[in-house]
Amino acid sequence: MREREREREREREREFDATDFHTVIPCAIISAIEAQFQHVYTHEKFRKVQSQFRGKVNCITRSMHSTLDFTTYKVVKQVSHSKFNKVFVTYDAVSRKVKCQYLLFESRSILCRHSLSVLSFERVDKVAPKYILERWRNNIKRRHTHIKNSQDEPLLKPRSKRIDDLVFRSHNICEFASEFKELTVILHRAFDNVMAEMQEY
Numbered sequence: 001m002r003e004r005e006r007e008r009e010r011e012r013e014r015e016f017d018a019t020d021f022h023t024v025i026p027c028a029i030i031s032a033i034e035a036q037f038q039h040v041y042t043h044e045k046f047r048k049v050q051s052q053f054r055g056k057v058n059c060i061t062r063s064m065h066s067t068l069d070f071t072t073y074k075v076v077k078q079v080s081h082s083k084f085n086k087v088f089v090t091y092d093a094v095s096r097k098v099k100c101q102y103l104l105f106e107s108r109s110i111l112c113r114h115s116l117s118v119l120s121f122e123r124v125d126k127v128a129p130k131y132i133l134e135r136w137r138n139n140i141k142r143r144h145t146h147i148k149n150s151q152d153e154p155l156l157k158p159r160s161k162r163i164d165d166l167v168f169r170s171h172n173i174c175e176f177a178s179e180f181k182e183l184t185v186i187l188h189r190a191f192d193n194v195m196a197e198m199q200e201y
Contacts, residue, residue, distance in 0.1 A: 028054050032125035033116065036132075045136040048110055055113035061121040069094045073121065075114040087114045096128040109133050 025043055027034045028050050037049045058079075064072045073089045089100045098119060104112035111119075111131055119127065177187040 025050070029057070031120065033119060033127055036126055040132055040138060041136050042138045045110075048108075052104075052110060052113045052116055056116045056120065059113055059117040061117045063121075064088070071122075073118045075100075075117050077114070089114050089118045091118050091122060093122070096124060097130070105131070109136070 034053045058077055060076045062074050064074050071091050075087045077085045087102055091098050098115040100112050100114045102112045104110055177183040
């Protein structure tokens with residue numbers, strides 16, 4: 001029963017990956033940062049990020065004070081006709097890092113509307129690499145679709161068995177090569193040669 005559920009989940013992820021590869025969700029607003037997320041994130045994650053871009057429309061950003069390269073902003077968000085929430089956001093102009101007291105990035109790995117409002121105010125057109133998480137990129141092949149457990153053995157497909165064998169052998173080689181820098185260099189060179197040969201195949 002659990003195996004069927006896992007297989008359905010794997011199939012769903014493969015379908016999402018295929019859909020992400022062939023379609024593009026349009027940007028909600030004119031923003032270079034939104035376009036950056038649109039280009040690199042899966043559709044599922046981009047929709048979550050996009051909701052923050054839409055919410056940024058209701059934010060008013062004001063600079064409070066600056067010290068060296070840091071600026072603190074007050075972001076006022078209208079939540080109803082007469083109700084406003086205030087949030088404080090710090091921006092580092094050198095590293096392009098932004099920190100909001102709302103802590104959405106720290107808890108859900110998404111920049112919140114307040115942070116996006118400050119980045120827009122600062123005319124930042126590209127977010128720092130720390131805000132583009134590898135696990136949400138649309139060009140990453142999901143590795144856990146090949147993970148097996150002891151109950152899976154009779155159900156494994158030939159390709160999954162080959163992957164399992166390659167991972168096992170690669171791990172042993174990598175562990176051995178990591179002992180010395182010289183061995184690591186040799187292994188890197190061998191990987192490059194093998195990859196070039198496989199691409200010609």
